[in-house]
Amino acid sequence: MVRVLSAEDYISVSRPQLTWLIPSYVPYPGIVLLIGEPKAGKSFLGLQVAMCIASGTPFLGQPVAAASVLYLQLDTSETVWRQRLTDLRSSGAHLHPNLHFVHPDDQPTRVNILSSETRQFLHQAMNECEPKLVVIDVLRELHSGDEQDSTAMKLVGDAIASTFQGRTVLLIHHTHKLYEGYGAPNPMNAARGSSYTSGKADAIWLLHGTVLTIVSRFHHTEKHALKWESNGLWSFPQLRSAPRH
DSSP states (O other), X not given: OOOOOOXXXXXXXXXXXXXXXXXXXXXXXXXXXXXEOTTSSHHHHHHHHHHHHXXXXXXXXXXXXXXXXXXXXXXXXXXXXXXXXXXXXXXXXOOOTTEEOOOGGGSOSSOOTTSHHHHHHHHHHHHHHOOSEEEEEOGGGGOOSOTTOHHHHHHHHHHHHHHTTTSEEEEEEEBOOOOTTSOSOOGGGTBSSOTHHHHHOSEEEEEETTEEEEEESSSOOEEEEOEEXXXXXXXXXXXXXXXXX
């Protein structure tokens, strides 16, 4: 039997309500797509979001309640990633205990969310730390589907939605080649591959040069000027006080 409700009854049903990990910017639950060209600093920005949520540090001027975060680094080698974290700690950045990574010995060499083995791995990892936020760095390494094929990407999107149900997922993804001199790129069509992935997201963050453009289902488009600091993290000069870590 399928139940059909009036609009008034529909909104009165006891169901999970939308809340925020970062008010106005990172919904809980939800999907946020962070895109940028290679070497643009998007992994650092994704890590910075993870660090702020793990520690309860304000981000973009918004208050943040500390929550468990699982960061799945699928793109960068273990040695480079560990050195990056070591350098961040040496620079004074705080790696809060709420920020979690998979033990290197337990990290699969191949990951494909369309396989039962990968979904089991992801569920086991999440059971260990019960994260509210899961960061996937990068989306291309999470699946083996054809990025250009909307049908293939729908299968990937459905698997992401079911695997991370009830949590927020920050998907770090590449843009296609963005040419200078053609005006500001549109975040809605800047992601590499099928537009299905962009359409699935609740918010798209485009990091291009030193500008972060945010397109969201929840508010109007915003642009924020950034500065890439020497330790790799980003600051926001237009804010009265930049986030501390």
